[in-house]
Amino acid sequence: MTTLQSYLILSALLFSIGLAGALTRRNAILVLIGIELMLNAANLNFIAFWRYGPHPEALTGVMFALFSIGVAAAEAAVGLALIIAIYRHYKTANLDKVTTLKG
Amino acid sequence: MNDLLVMGLEAAVLVAGLAVLLLDLWTPPAEKRNLGYAAAIAVGAILLASFAIVLPRPLAAFGGMFVLDEFALFFDRFFLLAALLVLVISVEFADRFETGVAEFYALILFALAGMMFAASANDFTLLFVSLELITVTFYVLTSFQRRQTQSLEAGVKYLILGALSSAFLVYGIALIYGTAGTMSFTRLAEAAPAVLDSRLLQTGLLLVLVGLGFKIAVVPFQIWAPDVYQGAPTPATAFLAVGSKAAGFVLLLRVLFTAVPALGPRWSRLLIVLSAVTILYGVLCAIPQRNLKRLMGYSSIANAGFLLLGVATLSRDGVSAVLYYLGGYLFTVLGAFAVICVALRHTEGEDIPALAGLHQRSPLLAATLAMAMVSLAGVPPLAGFFGKFLLLKSALMVAGDQPALYVLVAVAVVGVVISLYYYFGVIRAMYWPAEPVEQGHLPPIQLSRPLRWSLLLCIAGMLWLGVLPGMVVNLANLAAQTLLP
Amino acid sequence: MHTGFLLLALLTLASAGAAMCLRNLVHCALCVAISFVSLAALFLTLDAEFVGFAQILVYVGAVAILIVIAILLTRDISGHGQSLVFKPWTLGVGVGALVAGSLVSAVTSSAFTHRELPPAPAATVRQLGESLMTTYVVPLEIIGLLLTAALLGAVLLARRENEGGGRS
Numbered sequence: 001m002t003t004l005q006s007y008l009i010l011s012a013l014l015f016s017i018g019l020a021g022a023l024t025r026r027n028a029i030l031v032l033i034g035i036e037l038m039l040n041a042a043n044l045n046f047i048a049f050w051r052y053g054p055h056p057e058a059l060t061g062v063m064f065a066l067f068s069i070g071v072a073a074a075e076a077a078v079g080l081a082l083i084i085a086i087y088r089h090y091k092t093a094n095l096d097k098v099t100t101l102k103g
Numbered sequence: 104m105n106d107l108l109v110m111g112l113e114a115a116v117l118v119a120g121l122a123v124l125l126l127d128l129w130t131p132p133a134e135k136r137n138l139g140y141a142a143a144i145a146v147g148a149i150l151l152a153s154f155a156i157v158l159p160r161p162l163a164a165f166g167g168m169f170v171l172d173e174f175a176l177f178f179d180r181f182f183l184l185a186a187l188l189v190l191v192i193s194v195e196f197a198d199r200f201e202t203g204v205a206e207f208y209a210l211i212l213f214a215l216a217g218m219m220f221a222a223s224a225n226d227f228t229l230l231f232v233s234l235e236l237i238t239v240t241f242y243v244l245t246s247f248q249r250r251q252t253q254s255l256e257a258g259v260k261y262l263i264l265g266a267l268s269s270a271f272l273v274y275g276i277a278l279i280y281g282t283a284g285t286m287s288f289t290r291l292a293e294a295a296p297a298v299l300d301s302r303l304l305q306t307g308l309l310l311v312l313v314g315l316g317f318k319i320a321v322v323p324f325q326i327w328a329p330d331v332y333q334g335a336p337t338p339a340t341a342f343l344a345v346g347s348k349a350a351g352f353v354l355l356l357r358v359l360f361t362a363v364p365a366l367g368p369r370w371s372r373l374l375i376v377l378s379a380v381t382i383l384y385g386v387l388c389a390i391p392q393r394n395l396k397r398l399m400g401y402s403s404i405a406n407a408g409f410l411l412l413g414v415a416t417l418s419r420d421g422v423s424a425v426l427y428y429l430g431g432y433l434f435t436v437l438g439a440f441a442v443i444c445v446a447l448r449h450t451e452g453e454d455i456p457a458l459a460g461l462h463q464r465s466p467l468l469a470a471t472l473a474m475a476m477v478s479l480a481g482v483p484p485l486a487g488f489f490g491k492f493l494l495l496k497s498a499l500m501v502a503g504d505q506p507a508l509y510v511l512v513a514v515a516v517v518g519v520v521i522s523l524y525y526y527f528g529v530i531r532a533m534y535w536p537a538e539p540v541e542q543g544h545l546p547p548i549q550l551s552r553p554l555r556w557s558l559l560l561c562i563a564g565m566l567w568l569g570v571l572p573g574m575v576v577n578l579a580n581l582a583a584q585t586l587l588p
Numbered sequence: 589m590h591t592g593f594l595l596l597a598l599l600t601l602a603s604a605g606a607a608m609c610l611r612n613l614v615h616c617a618l619c620v621a622i623s624f625v626s627l628a629a630l631f632l633t634l635d636a637e638f639v640g641f642a643q644i645l646v647y648v649g650a651v652a653i654l655i656v657i658a659i660l661l662t663r664d665i666s667g668h669g670q671s672l673v674f675k676p677w678t679l680g681v682g683v684g685a686l687v688a689g690s691l692v693s694a695v696t697s698s699a700f701t702h703r704e705l706p707p708a709p710a711a712t713v714r715q716l717g718e719s720l721m722t723t724y725v726v727p728l729e730i731i732g733l734l735l736t737a738a739l740l741g742a743v744l745l746a747r748r749e750n751e752g753g754g755r756s
Contacts, residue, residue: 002593005701007634008281010597012691014604014623015274020684021608022267024677029613029658031263033620036651037604038270040627043639045277051634053284056709059716060286063724064228065639066716068273069646070731071235074738075266076651078242080658081742082258085249087662095263098256110726117733124740166723203744213737220730232730239734243741258745282698302694303701 007048015041028083028093032076039072106164109171112153112179113219119145120212127205135204139194140553142208143187146215150183161585167289168226177426177582178222178353181433185345186215188437191557192444193338199448200247200336207247211342214240218350225361227276227286230354234272234318237350238265244339245331257334264327265317272314278307288362295363308366311358318351321411322381325404329388332400337447340396341440344403349429352410356422359414360586367417374415375507381408382518389525393454395443398525399436402479405518406432412515413494416508418501419580419587424493426579431478431486431568438561439475441554442468449548455529459536465548471558473530478565480526481519486568491519493576593633599626613659621652635708638716 018037025031043065050061083093090098107114123142130138153176161172189211197204217236224230242265246258280286282304283294298304317324332340359367385405392398413425443453446468450457462469478487495512502508550558568575600623607619624647631640695701720728 002590002633002705003701004703005695006593006597007630008695008701009692010600010630012695013601013688015270015691016684016688017601017604017608018270019267019687020681022263023680023683025608027613028259028263029655029662030608030616032266033607033616033655035263035266035270036647037607037620037623038267039273040624040643040647042270042273042277043643044627044630045274045281047631047634047636047639049277049281051636051709052703052706053281055284056706059719060228061280062636062639062716063719063727064231064276064280064286065636066642066720067228067232067727067731069639069642071232071239071269071734073646073650074235074239074734075242075262075269076654077738077742078239078745079262079266080654081746082242082246082255082262083658084661085246085745086255086259089252089255093658093662095259098259117729165726168723169726202747206740206744210737210740213733216733217730220726228724228727229730232727232734236730236734236737239741240737243737243745246745249745278694282700301698303698306691306694 004048004052007044007052011041011044011048014038014044026094028086028095029080031095032079032083036072036076039068043068106169109162109164110169110220110223112149112156112183113216113223115149115152116146116183116212116216116219119149120209120216123205123209123212127209130205136194136197138205139190139197139208142212143190143194143553146183146187146190146212150180150187153180153183163225167287168229169220169223170225171223172585174353174356174582174585175223177578178349179219181349181429182215182218182222182346185342185349185433185437186211188433188441188557188561189338189342189346191553192341192437192441195441195444195551195554196336196338201250203247207244207338210240210244211338214244214342214346218346218353221350222353224354224357225288227279227288227362230358231273231276234314234350234354235269237347238269238318241265241339241343241347244342245335247339248336251334253334254336255334257331260327261331261335264324268314268317268324271310275307275310275312275314278303278310282307288357291362292364296365299363299365299369308358308363312355315351315355315358316377319348319355319407319411320404321377321407322384322404325381325384325407328404329397329400332403333394333397333453337396337440337444340399341437341444344399344436344440345433348403348407348410349433352414352425352429355414356425356586359417360422371415371417371505372507374411375505375511378408378411378415379511379514381405381411382515383408386518386521389522392525393456395447395453395455395458395529398455398529399439399443402522402526403436405522406479408518409491409494409515412498412511415511416497416501418497419583420497420500421494422586423576423579423583424490424497426582427493427568427572427575428490430575430579431490431565434561434564434568435475435478435485435487438471438558438565439479441558441561442472442475445548445550445554446472449546455532456536456538458529458533459538460545461533463547464545465550467550467555467558468548469533471562473533474562474565476526476529478569480523482523484566484569486565489569489572491515593630596626596630596633599623600630614656617652617655617659620655621648624648624652638713 022034046061046065220233248254320328389401413421478485481491603622628643
């Protein structure tokens with residue numbers, strides 16, 4: 001049978017892949033994809049902890065995962081709208097070109 | 104039904120926000136700006152109503168997820184007052200948005216609701232959703248001037264770093280939930296001591312600290328602050344500097360003292376180091392700045408360090424000093440941003456030398472900005488001085504148990520001395536510019552009546568908290584007592 | 589059961605890794621959608637059917653589609669080069685590896701994570717709905733408000749500029 005540990009390790013690896021992607025990719029859309037992967041990894045943790053936990057009837061983990069999915073959708077909507085607005089100005093979605101603020 | 108009454112203030116703010124959106128439909132375009140005054144009046148009425156609330160004991164609702172205690176009430180009032188002033192500043196700024204003026208006001212009210220929910224959060228679920236409500240609204244507020252590349256750039260930077268920090272926060276909450284089996288702060292306080300040695304729990308708490316550290320702009324999660332402060336529309340910057348930062352501190356204090364009180368002693372070193380590094384980074388990077396809003400960004404980082412000093416004392420006096428300092432910070436920073444908002448549209452560029460001769464064009468603006476700088480610098484007799492005094496005093500009182508606090512106090516004093524240089528640079532630029540401006544060359548600046556009253560309120564607040572601190576100290580003590588009985 | 593988990597885990601990680609490494613943005617979007625679907629399947633193996641379907645609806649149905657639309661609108665298919673946070677990419681990968689290492693070691697050091705699967709809890713949609721409307725009604729309302737704010741913001745930000753003056 002699969003143990004809780006396998007799920008947690010999978011989630012830790014997924015989180016790190018997302019983080020590495022978000023930190024290294026230049027395109028804003030890819031950075032957002034990386035962050036979505038990190039949020040997904042956290043959701044997997046919630047569900048796994050809930051399922052293996054002592055009080056699954058409390059539904060806490062499931063609830064949090066649902067809220068987190070909702071928040072991620074909102075973040076993605078605002079983020080992609082912003083990227084489209086940026087593209088209109090800079091004709092690029094690459095973050096290293098978006099640098100007028102310095103000091 | 105009773106549960107709903109407990110969150111009456113938040114509900115009222117929500118209704119006001121939705122009402123602004125609805126009223127927008129029937130308001131002729133020329134009048135849309137004035138919806139901001141309507142929103143400000145509504146917020147003012149809710150603020151007055153909040154003083155009618157008497158709490159013989161803390162109230163809890165929704166299975167203990169939402170609490171209304173003196174601590175929450177203190178911050179509810181704080182956020183309401185901040186939003187009131189920000190709304191008045193927004194009206195001054197409104198003609199620079201081509202569209203969506205009413206939406207801007209409504210989003211400010213939504214963010215305000217998020218902050219008030221955060222003040223009452225007693226559960227990681229509520230902490231997360233209220234923090235996200237604040238953050239997502241600020242993504243929009245920051246990039247609201249979508250024709251200005253600066254505003255868009257500030258928005259995308261805030262969004263990417265903000266979303267990254269939310270991901271850390273969510274993952275941290277997951278680990279805490281997994282090890283302790285609960286998300287309620289009250290139950291966590293019972294469960295945590297048994298599992299505090301678990302590395303999984305400590306990692307989780309550390310990740311939550313990352314998420315909150317981003318809101319507060321603590322080094323090393325401060326990189327967004329200067330860019331976002333500079334690029335965002337001034338009212339959004341003002342609300343970010345006061346409201347969003349205070350919301351981060353509310354949640355940090357609740358997590359540290361209500362959810363995992365056993366954690367404090369283990370983290371005191373970490374908090375002291377973070378505080379010292381943040382103060383030094385803020386003051387040192389502020390020195391070469393020429394852009395006024397960017398300077399305020401670095402100043403807000405340094406102030407986050409000072410506030411963290413109070414948290415690091417882990418004492419009731421320290422928490423009380425943090426609350427008092429935030430109160431003074433509200434009047435000081437909002438006064439400064441009100442001036443920046445009005446004065447910078449009449450000058451060329453946002454650089455500090457452009458302020459030359461401001462006292463001839465509008466004595467009130469110049470006086471407010473000068474007093475704000477004096478208060479930020481921590482010079483008596485204004486609010487900033489007494490706040491810093493209380494913070495350092497609280498640190499010295501417990502420094503016997505934690506000698507590292509002596510070092511931190513020394514760092515803070517050095518920080519204050521360095522900061523005198525650039526704060527007085529702003530005052531010098533206004534009153535004694537390097538290149539004197541010719542008399543009559545600069546037209547006087549007209550101020551609207553609500554703005555004039557707001558500026559006077561900020562001045563009065565700075566003086567009041569500096570000269571007659573008694574009442575606010577009592578309120579802060581009362582609030583700190585509910586957290587650390 | 590175990591092979592099923594292994595296959596799904598490998599699929600999730602491989603598609604997530606591909607989404608973060610590939611050059612062509614459309615391929616990245618496709619890979620991330622696969623990753624979302626296999627995560628939904630993992631939720632099903634954990635008896636969280638409702639979350640699994642919500643995952644498919646929201647992540648695959650909305651977020652992935654949004655990403656594809658954004659890619660089409662920005663017409664910026666190539667996604668290589670420097671990043672906002674770290675200039676050399678090795679540093680970003682290093683931070684990722686460090687976080688992975690510390691998380692995995694924290695997980696393996698905790699004894700309770702060896703727990704076996706307890707019998708399936710009876711979490712019906714009815715129970716979920718009831719607690720959403722009682723204990724969790726405040727977060728639910730806040731999420732509603734958050735989505736309203738996000739919707740407002742997205743419309744305001746992405747609207748074409750020449751429509752700026754009037755309200756359609």
